[in-house]
Amino acid sequence: MTRVIFKDLEKSELAKNAAEEYLSEVVQKFPDLNGSHYTLTLSMQNSPLQAGPDLFTAKFYCKSGKYKGVIMQRSSSNLYKALSDLSNSMLERLNRFGDKKRVKSIKKARKDKNLTVNY
Secondary structure (H helix, E strand, O other): OEEEEEEOOOOOHHHHHHHHHHHHHHHHHOHHHOOOOEEEEEEEEOOOOOOOOOEEEEEEEEOOOOOOOOEEEEEEOOHHHHHHHHHHHHHHHHHHHHHHHHHHHHHHHHHHHHHHOOO
16 A cells, blocks of 8 residues: 655645556566555755755655565655656565575574474
């Protein structure tokens, strides 16, 4: 279940659709995300006190499921660039996250096996 939140940024159907499109590409590669609850926060940082470009941020947070606790954030001068960077980075992060859990379970199984073997 996808939830898109706008923070310090005017709500836009175009931005929401773009965010859901980028996330759907990630979900296609990681089908375990289908049943998960996750949030995508789109924000803009603009300081009225300092001159400079706006900074758009896209932040992904998975609240449940296999990838529970995965947080990723990317920023750029363009919202769509930030979304693109986020989706590319998420592919790598989710792949590593799954590998890390698999390696830990194998390590635990080996440790349990070594404890029960008597020499």
